[in-house]
Amino acid sequence: MNVLGVLQGEFLKLRKRPAVWVCIGILLLLLLAFGYLLSWIVFTYTKPPTGPNGVPPGVTYADLKKGLYPLHFIQNTLNGGTQLGGVLALIIGVLSQGSEYGWGTVKTAFTQRPRRLEWLAGKLVSVALTMLVMTLLLLAMAALTSFVLATIDGGDRTWPAAVVILKGILSAWLIYCFWGFFGFGLATLFRQSAMAIGLGLAYALVIEALIFGLLSQFVGDPVRKVQQWFPLANAQYLIQSFGPPTREVGANPRPPFADATHAVTMLLLYCVAFVILSAVFLQRRDVTS
Amino acid sequence: MPAGELVVETRGLSKRYGNTVLAVDQLDLNVHRGEVYGFLGPNGAGKTTTLRMLLGLIRPTAGSATVAGHAPGDPAGLARIGAIIETPAFYPYLSGWDNLKVVADYAGVPDSRLADALEQVELTPRAKTKFSTYSMGMKQRLGVAAALIKEPELLILDEPTNGLDPQGMIDMRKLIVELGKGDRTVLVSSHLLGEVEQMCTRIGVIQDGKLVAEGTIGELRGAATLTVRAAPVSQAQMVLTRMLGADAVIQRDGAFRLRVDAGRAAEVNRELVTAGVEVSELVSGQRSLEDVFIELTGTEGGL
Numbered sequence: 001m002n003v004l005g006v007l008q009g010e011f012l013k014l015r016k017r018p019a020v021w022v023c024i025g026i027l028l029l030l031l032l033a034f035g036y037l038l039s040w041i042v043f044t045y046t047k048p049p050t051g052p053n054g055v056p057p058g059v060t061y062a063d064l065k066k067g068l069y070p071l072h073f074i075q076n077t078l079n080g081g082t083q084l085g086g087v088l089a090l091i092i093g094v095l096s097q098g099s100e101y102g103w104g105t106v107k108t109a110f111t112q113r114p115r116r117l118e119w120l121a122g123k124l125v126s127v128a129l130t131m132l133v134m135t136l137l138l139l140a141m142a143a144l145t146s147f148v149l150a151t152i153d154g155g156d157r158t159w160p161a162a163v164v165i166l167k168g169i170l171s172a173w174l175i176y177c178f179w180g181f182f183g184f185g186l187a188t189l190f191r192q193s194a195m196a197i198g199l200g201l202a203y204a205l206v207i208e209a210l211i212f213g214l215l216s217q218f219v220g221d222p223v224r225k226v227q228q229w230f231p232l233a234n235a236q237y238l239i240q241s242f243g244p245p246t247r248e249v250g251a252n253p254r255p256p257f258a259d260a261t262h263a264v265t266m267l268l269l270y271c272v273a274f275v276i277l278s279a280v281f282l283q284r285r286d287v288t289s
Numbered sequence: 290m291p292a293g294e295l296v297v298e299t300r301g302l303s304k305r306y307g308n309t310v311l312a313v314d315q316l317d318l319n320v321h322r323g324e325v326y327g328f329l330g331p332n333g334a335g336k337t338t339t340l341r342m343l344l345g346l347i348r349p350t351a352g353s354a355t356v357a358g359h360a361p362g363d364p365a366g367l368a369r370i371g372a373i374i375e376t377p378a379f380y381p382y383l384s385g386w387d388n389l390k391v392v393a394d395y396a397g398v399p400d401s402r403l404a405d406a407l408e409q410v411e412l413t414p415r416a417k418t419k420f421s422t423y424s425m426g427m428k429q430r431l432g433v434a435a436a437l438i439k440e441p442e443l444l445i446l447d448e449p450t451n452g453l454d455p456q457g458m459i460d461m462r463k464l465i466v467e468l469g470k471g472d473r474t475v476l477v478s479s480h481l482l483g484e485v486e487q488m489c490t491r492i493g494v495i496q497d498g499k500l501v502a503e504g505t506i507g508e509l510r511g512a513a514t515l516t517v518r519a520a521p522v523s524q525a526q527m528v529l530t531r532m533l534g535a536d537a538v539i540q541r542d543g544a545f546r547l548r549v550d551a552g553r554a555a556e557v558n559r560e561l562v563t564a565g566v567e568v569s570e571l572v573s574g575q576r577s578l579e580d581v582f583i584e585l586t587g588t589e590g591g592l
Contacts, residue, residue: 002397003365003399005395005396006394006395008394009390009391012390012394013380013383016383018382103378103379103380103381104375105378107341107344107374107378107381107396108378110344110345110346110362110369111346111372111374111438112392112395112396113364113367113368113395113396114364117486144463266423284348286346286347287341287347288341288346288347
């Protein structure tokens with residue numbers, strides 16, 4: 001077994017690859033800007049709008065601001081950081097594998113010692129660990145920012161229970177792993193990055209939302225029964241299990257269709273499916289480029 | 290493995306793509322320990338496909354192969370093989386050193402080998418610069434360094450001088466000859482006759498996926514030949530073909546090269562003169578490898 005050797009090599013490649021840090025940096029910056037700073041500025045320096053688009057009756061900006069404090073940093077991060085983060089995780093997963101085909105380094109790897117499946121295992125573990133690093137950096141930044149904002153406001157600096165933090169870390173990691181493995185699987189299937197990123201983004205931004213958006217117009221609620229088997233819906237159920245987003249305080253949002261156990265099971269199954277898909281294609285195909 | 294033992298052996302090795310393309314056809318290749326074996330053939334003859342099969346990158350449709358004592362792609366075999374297939378492929382954003390480190394990690398080789406390998410190909414001064422900034426020659430040399438870090442008993446090099454400038458080609462050939470000294474076996478593919486002639490001790494010629502000849506350069510050149518210039522050419526051709534058979538008469542550049550013992554020169558001359566053919570030149574000599582190649586492949590590829 002040479003999985004550890006592959007893992008070492010993969011870490012070196014991912015650690016030194018600018019694209020990986022650019023993706024993680026963009027995610028951190030966007031969450032910081034749109035998840036915290038912009039909201040804090042709006043809640044601090046403006047007045048709530050009135051009318052149907054305003055805040056729910058009886059809710060003030062001061063109430064909404066509490067959602068930016070440490071007690072809510074897990075749900076705030078999951079709500080703000082997993083969709084965009086998912087797209088960036090998809091790109092990291094695609095690049096991890098698609099670039100090997102683009103640069104022709106698959107043949108370099110396969111003429112060393114590891115078996116194909118050992119190489120795959122090493123790569124997937126390294127992608128999963130990169131997703132963990134991304135999750136931890138994101139949550140650490142959210143925690144720090146929420147603490148700083150609460151301190152400035154003299155607000156509540158109570159942290160969520162340790163178990164909630166742990167569940168939050170694992171949930172974000174699982175969602176990112178799903179996206180990373182999805183991208184990795186697409187790149188293995190197409191043996192390139194461009195097609196994999198294109199289709200992956202199309203799925204992330206359009207396909208699932210479009211299909212179920214349209215169907216629900218005509219069929220109505222039974223569509224949700226079908227949707228519960230699809231990955232983005234399950235990622236959403238998992239996020240919703242931590243409570244509504246802070247911007248929906250007092251809005252009485254609709255409860256998730258399925259619970260967190262269902263969501264975790266489905267996302268894990270999708271991860272396994274992409275691993276199997278990658279393994280089958282990698283093992284069976286000739287390396288001709 | 291004792292000396293003289295086959296390091297690469299294929300039997301009936303074939304690769305078919307779909308129903309139409311037969312890239313490699315029933316190939317029986319024999320590469321002995323310690324030799325620099327030239328795998329010669331025109332572009333598209335099946336050289337790279339064969340080498341990829343030997344490394345386990347492509348699965349054969351039929352036949353078998355043993356490489357460094359193992360089946361192609363077996364980790365135990367790959368641990369004893371260094372290879373460059375087509376252009377060397379590395380990570381452009383990593384330095385030469387880091388690229389070698391990745392390869393060493395994959396191969397389970399200690400980092401202590403990296404400096405030696407880079408030194409051997411004279412890349413030490415550029416070890417810390419990015420691969421994307423390397424010239425073609427430097428990329429090729431890094432490929433050789435990566436192939437050497439395992440201290441392999443077999444080196445498989447696919448067209449290693451491709452894309453190099455003349456000085457780079459000379460340096461690469463020298464390096465290959467140097468690497469082939471001692472017990473190490475080198476299997477090098479090329480479509481360049483002169484290159485193979487300079488580097489290799491034995492040659493296999495592949496054409497349309499088939500091995501059409503295999504042997505030392507001397508064996509392939511075969512027996513001595515006679516070169517005849519005579520006119521009229523058509524009548525001379527007729528006489529020589531009748532006398533020696535079509536296979537023994539090659540017409541090229543206005544002359545006939547005859548595969549016949551030089552002792553029969555007087556007899557050839559007499560027959561031609563008797564038939565009314567005027568003989569202006571009759572020289573004994575040996576066929577060049579170029580003649581052999583053209584005769585075997587029907588091409589002048591790479592000349």
